Amino acid sequence: MPPVIDPDLCSRCGQCVDICSEDVFFGSDEGEVPTVTYPLECIHFSGCVYECPDEAITLRIPLPMLLVYRPTSTGQ
Amino acid sequence: MTEEVIEADVLCVGGGIAGLMAAIRAGESGATVVVVEKGNARYSGCGRSGNDHFEAYIPEVHGPDIDGFIEELLKTAKGEILLGRNIFQTQFARAFGIVKLWDEWGIPMKYQGGWEFAGHSFPGRTMTHIKYEGRFQKEVLIKQAKDRGVVILDRVMVVDLLRQGDRVIGALGVHTREEKILLFKAKAVILATGKCSRLYPSLTPGWMFNDPHGGVQSGDGRAMAYRAGVELQNVEMPQRHIGPKYFVKFGQASWIGVVKDPQGEPAGDFVQKPDRRHGDMILEVNKLIAEEYHAAGKGPLYMDCTDISEEDYEYMMHWMEHEGNISLLDHMREEGIDIRRHPIEFSTYPLRAGGLIVANEKAETNLEGLYSAGDESYGDISAAATFGWIAGENAALASQETKSCDIEVERAKIDEMGNSIEQLRMRSQGPDWMETNIALQQVMSDYAGMVRNEALLEQGLNHLKRIREKARGELIARNTHELWRCLEVINLLEIGELLFLMALDRKETRGLHRRPDFPETDPMLDKAHVVHLIDGTPRIEWRSYQGGE
Ligand SMILES: Cc1cc2nc3c(=O)[nH]c(=O)nc-3n(C[C@H](O)[C@H](O)[C@H](O)COP(=O)(O)OP(=O)(O)OC[C@H]3O[C@@H](n4cnc5c(N)ncnc54)[C@H](O)[C@@H]3O)c2cc1C
Ligand code: SF4
Numbered sequence: 071m072p073p074v075i076d077p078d079l080c081s082r083c084g085q086c087v088d089i090c091s092e093d094v095f096f097g098s099d100e101g102e103v104p105t106v107t108y109p110l111e112c113i114h115f116s117g118c119v120y121e122c123p124d125e126a127i128t129l130r131i132p133l134p135m136l137l138v139y140r141p142t143s144t145g146q
Numbered sequence: 147m148t149e150e151v152i153e154a155d156v157l158c159v160g161g162g163i164a165g166l167m168a169a170i171r172a173g174e175s176g177a178t179v180v181v182v183e184k185g186n187a188r189y190s191g192c193g194r195s196g197n198d199h200f201e202a203y204i205p206e207v208h209g210p211d212i213d214g215f216i217e218e219l220l221k222t223a224k225g226e227i228l229l230g231r232n233i234f235q236t237q238f239a240r241a242f243g244i245v246k247l248w249d250e251w252g253i254p255m256k257y258q259g260g261w262e263f264a265g266h267s268f269p270g271r272t273m274t275h276i277k278y279e280g281r282f283q284k285e286v287l288i289k290q291a292k293d294r295g296v297v298i299l300d301r302v303m304v305v306d307l308l309r310q311g312d313r314v315i316g317a318l319g320v321h322t323r324e325e326k327i328l329l330f331k332a333k334a335v336i337l338a339t340g341k342c343s344r345l346y347p348s349l350t351p352g353w354m355f356n357d358p359h360g361g362v363q364s365g366d367g368r369a370m371a372y373r374a375g376v377e378l379q380n381v382e383m384p385q386r387h388i389g390p391k392y393f394v395k396f397g398q399a400s401w402i403g404v405v406k407d408p409q410g411e412p413a414g415d416f417v418q419k420p421d422r423r424h425g426d427m428i429l430e431v432n433k434l435i436a437e438e439y440h441a442a443g444k445g446p447l448y449m450d451c452t453d454i455s456e457e458d459y460e461y462m463m464h465w466m467e468h469e470g471n472i473s474l475l476d477h478m479r480e481e482g483i484d485i486r487r488h489p490i491e492f493s494t495y496p497l498r499a500g501g502l503i504v505a506n507e508k509a510e511t512n513l514e515g516l517y518s519a520g521d522e523s524y525g526d527i528s529a530a531a532t533f534g535w536i537a538g539e540n541a542a543l544a545s546q547e548t549k550s551c552d553i554e555v556e557r558a559k560i561d562e563m564g565n566s567i568e569q570l571r572m573r574s575q576g577p578d579w580m581e582t583n584i585a586l587q588q589v590m591s592d593y594a595g596m597v598r599n600e601a602l603l604e605q606g607l608n609h610l611k612r613i614r615e616k617a618r619g620e621l622i623a624r625n626t627h628e629l630w631r632c633l634e635v636i637n638l639l640e641i642g643e644l645l646f647l648m649a650l651d652r653k654e655t656r657g658l659h660r661r662p663d664f665p666e667t668d669p670m671l672d673k674a675h676v677v678h679l680i681d682g683t684p685r686i687e688w689r690s691y692q693g694g695e
Contacts, residue, residue: 091185091194091362092355093301093322096627108627110353110580113360114393116473117189131393131477134350138391138491139483143452145410 072112072129073119077103079126086118086127094118147564149327151553152299154180155545156538157317157332159304159367162191163527164520164534165338166287167244171538172336173294177545179538180330181296182319184303184339184630185362188284191340192359193527195470196281198400199265200255201274201528202245203238207261208272212238218272222430228380228674229524230691236507236536241528244535245276252286254279265399269416269424275399280527281468302328303630304366305563307335307374307516308556314374314516315551318563322630325571327564333515333548334541338534339367340521342499345638345645346384346595347587349394349495354583358396358470359498362634367522369637371503372644376511376518377678381501381641382594382648384658388433390449391493393477397469398429398492402462403451403485405429405492407444420454422461429492437494448489459486497595497658499641504676509537512678515548517541570632576620579631585613586635586642594642598649599663607646614639644677644684651675651686 073086073094080103087095087104092111095118098104114135119127156172158165161183173179183190201224203215216234219225249255255278256262263273291298301322308316314335319328342365348356355361372378389398402420405413405428412418413435414428426449428435439445454462462485466475478484503518505511511518517537520530553560577585593606617639623629652675654668655661674689 089186089189091190091360093185093627096323097625111355111361113355113357114473115189115195115358115360115470116476117195119476120472121189129473129476132353134353135356135393137393137474137477137481137483138446139488140408140446140448140491141488143410143487144406144408144448144450144489 072109072114072132073106074128074130075103075106076126079124081124083123085121085123089117089121147325147327147567149329151329151331152180153331153550154178155333156541157182157330157335158338159317159335160191160338160340161187161298161300162338162340162520162530163193163287164522164530164537165336166284166291167531167534168336168338168519168538168541169291169296170287170294171535172542173291173296175539175542177542179296181291181298182302182304182330183298183300184322186300187288187298190360190362192363192521193280193283194360195472196283196468197527198277198280198397198465198469199275199527200245200278201266201526202241202276204242204261215272215274219274221268222266222274227524228383228691232507233524237529237532240536241532244528244531248278248531251290253283264423265425266430267424268427269421277465279468303633304370305633306370306559308553308559309374309513310551310555313514313551316553318560320567320630320633321626323626325626327560327567329553329560331550331553333545333550334517335515336509336517336519336537336541337367337371337503337522338518338520339363341365341525342368342501342638342641344583345499345587345642346497346590349493350392354587356394358394364634364638365499365641366634366637367518368501368503369640371511371516371518372640372677372679374513374516375679376513376516377504377676378644379502379504379674379676381499381644381677382652382659382675383500383656384497385500386433386497386658387495388429388436388492389495390474391491393474394495395471395474397466397471399425400462400465400469400471401425401449401451402454402458403449404453405435406448406450406489407439408446408448413439413447420451420458422458434494436492446491449492450489451485452487452489454486497591499645501641501645504674508540509533510540515544567629570621570623570629573620573622576622577617578622578624579628579635582613582617582621582635583638586610586638589613590642590645594645594649596658596660598659598661600650603646603650607643607650610639610642610646614643647684648675648677648686
């Protein structure tokens, strides 16, 4: 579920529903906490996260997308 | 489905960088302009959350030799773009003008009061890209467009062009949230729908939207242009990128580090220590390097920034934020990943569709009244902004001399579209768009991937035709969201089939088009490979590059 909305913080303004070009929140009802209808279509760029006036959205990065890194420097 | 007719002098299809720049220019030239955008223009397209490199020839910096500047650029990844020289000459004669305009409008193009050159350039050679703060660029461009009376219509996918004879007279679209068909009547149409993603699988199987281009850019412009008789070029020539592993993001030139193997040996010889001016150009010279290291048992390959100075670290973070990488930075923070301590694995990303709509230096296509700009024809920010501007200028001019046509001449086409939409919406059983998209990606990567030969390509083409046939009769769309995704996949299937046909026809090895049955590069084929639809059949030809060699 890429975008995760905290219902306690969300003021139900619909800003995320309005801006998401992939329309991940398609079918959300006006005046309600938006529904993350199509999480698989999220492109993880955080538009909704930064646009949300209530800071109610976080992106949960799906496991297949976790960044791969090395805990120590190369050559060590 | 209800129908609504909207009229404008100039119709811009796509509210990305090129589409908005075209709209601004056409609007200030006195034309009535409508921008139709599939998503929401504020956060749509490759520029949605920022970019940070803008290539520009600045006479006061580079001196009077514009050709020398172009030669230098063509030594970088830019050289893979197969276009005539005068396209580049036009771009660089005008790009600096755009840089100054953007700066004036409020997109910061200077850093600490001056032009800041970094990235995409070799140590000791001409610097070609200025750094700019693009994070809020779309907000600025939308404001400029609206100030000039441009109407932006979000949530409408343009599906096909309307024609009268050899002239484009408008377009036809569907609303992505309402059961509504929109008919656009226009004196000139500018296609600016960007790249073509989702033809090949992403780096993470099962997560096809792990793609920095975005899912919305599904090659609609090329597909509709082709159906209308416009020439497409080099559809079979794929592209690849390199970047952080699994969290697929572009902007490799914004990293300040050294590309190293696990033993700490640099993979290239451009830099030995992190260098803010040049990054590590090995990534530009060979985007396959991570895959090659892996295959040779020498991987993984890392972007190692651990020797970065504190100042350069701040500098890099600043630019990553403008490069549309804010979600990656947040992810690193949340996971406790710090580039000052942790080398980041880099991966060569899978194949992506290449190809372009043929347009000349005036952004004109071979159809009267139809222009094309940006990634659709020839992209990156500088090219999208400059040719968008040029397209808007010429479209506005042409619209003054053109009478608008009655789009009812295309009534049969409009009704046919209405019928197919109805069928998609009425079927209750059958493959949906995602199932079809997966089948398409599978056949593309297995049969038109990094290794191609005649037998593979023929097999793949036959299989793709089967998928396409089934999709034609069986695709289902349970709501308007699924409907536009279906229409995207229908376009992708069209492009996939063209790719197979053109790959079969290119009997040589060139770039990432690798044909072991024709292992040499044929110098006689250093030309534009063009396909267009004639009497319902694709015709493939070799031409000199648009605008000369
Ligand atoms: C993360 C990232 C970083 C990058 N960094 C740089 C950089 O620093 N420097 C650089 O030069 N380049 C960079 N690029 C490339 C650059 O962003 C693109 O070349 C440029 O944005 C292309 O602009 P465009 O207008 O052609 O396409 P886009 O900006 O992608 O716009 C296409 C628009 O068309 C809309 N659309 C698509 N289909 C339809 C349809 N059927 N109907 C209606 N609308 C439609 C889309 O929603 C989109 O808004 C980067 C790309 C990415 C993804
Ligand atoms: S991150 Fe972007 S694509 Fe994903 S839900 Fe938010 S706005 Fe939509």
